[in-house]
Amino acid sequence: MLTTTAGGTKDRSRPIGYRAGVTAPQFFVAWFVAGAASILVFLHASKHGNRHATAWGAGVFLLLIVFLPLYVLRFRSTKERGRRY
Secondary structure (H helix, E strand, O other), rough: OOEEEOOEEEEEOHHHHHHHHHHHHHHHHHHHHHHHHHHHHHHHHHHHHOHHHHHHHHHHHHHHHHHHHHHHHHHHHHHHOOOOO
């Protein structure tokens, strides 16, 4: 947590990871999960002929909570209509 002193200045004596409330193991687990999900999305999109597989993979890595559901919805909607090449 970032604390404020009585004078209104911010306490910068602690490392930034500690101030943010994220420990090193938590960070590495989140990084691993995002990396694994992005690789799986990239491989799935490539296998199914998506021309933007790299963009989907990068999007999932950067904003997992946004792009993973979007990819799933996009894949399901194109699966019902058939492949588009």
